[in-house]
Amino acid sequence: MSDSERFVVGGSQSVDVPSTVLTGQAWVDHLGSGVAPSRLRLLRVQLAPGSRTVWHSHQYGQILHVIDGIALTQERGGPVSRHSAGDTIVCAPGVWHWHGSAPDQFMTHIAVHEVQDDGADATWGDHVTDEEYLA
Numbered sequence: 001m002s003d004s005e006r007f008v009v010g011g012s013q014s015v016d017v018p019s020t021v022l023t024g025q026a027w028v029d030h031l032g033s034g035v036a037p038s039r040l041r042l043l044r045v046q047l048a049p050g051s052r053t054v055w056h057s058h059q060y061g062q063i064l065h066v067i068d069g070i071a072l073t074q075e076r077g078g079p080v081s082r083h084s085a086g087d088t089i090v091c092a093p094g095v096w097h098w099h100g101s102a103p104d105q106f107m108t109h110i111a112v113h114e115v116q117d118d119g120a121d122a123t124w125g126d127h128v129t130d131e132e133y134l135a
Contacts, residue, residue, distance in 0.1 A: 017045075021124050023133075024051025024100070031110075039114035041121060046108045052100025052133055055125035061093040062113040062122075069107030072133070073099045080135050098128045 017026040025048040034040030039060070044067075055076065064071070071083040076096040083089055091097050101107035115121055 021054050021056070021122075022051060023054070023127055024048050026051050041111075041113055041115060043111040044108065045111055046106060047101040049101055049105050050103045050133075052128050053098045054127050055096050055098050056122040057094050057096045057125075058091060058113050058122050059093060059116040060114040061095075062091040062111060064089040064091065064099060065110045065112075067108050067110060069105050070102035071099055071107050071109055072102060073097060074128075074132065074135075080133075096125065098132075100128070100133065103134075 015028055017028055027046050029044040031042040031044055033042065052072065064073075065088045066083050066085050068085050071087070071089070072080055073083065073089055073091075074080045074097060075091075081089075082102075089099070091099075099109075113121065116123070
């Protein structure tokens with residue numbers, strides 16, 4: 001099997017992330033995905049200062065690699081963590097979490113995950129409050 005039969009390269013233009021899954025503003029570039037039966041997704045995500053996802057979980061987990069700026073992350077019940085360019089963050093399967101940019105700068109990361117059994121990228125929950133974000 002050739003590489004092109006295992007992975008489909010993206011190439012789509014950046015798309016805005018809807019407010020149902022984000023506070024603030026973010027843009028996503030779909031870099032590629034695995035060919036069925038693979039569920040792999042590879043995304044480049046840029047978040048404006050102060051932006052963050054809603055609480056969410058991934059059935060099969062997620063890996064984030066920060067390539068620019070400062071990322072903030074939090075697992076439900078845990079402290080907010082700060083990550084710099086070059087850091088890799090592992091979000092365990094089924095663990096509720098959020099990720100976002102620092103209040104004063106853009107942040108870009110690469111996201112790798114598998115889509116869920118229902119085809120969704122994540123199970124989305126409530127918006128992260130300002131108190132949670134600034135903790």
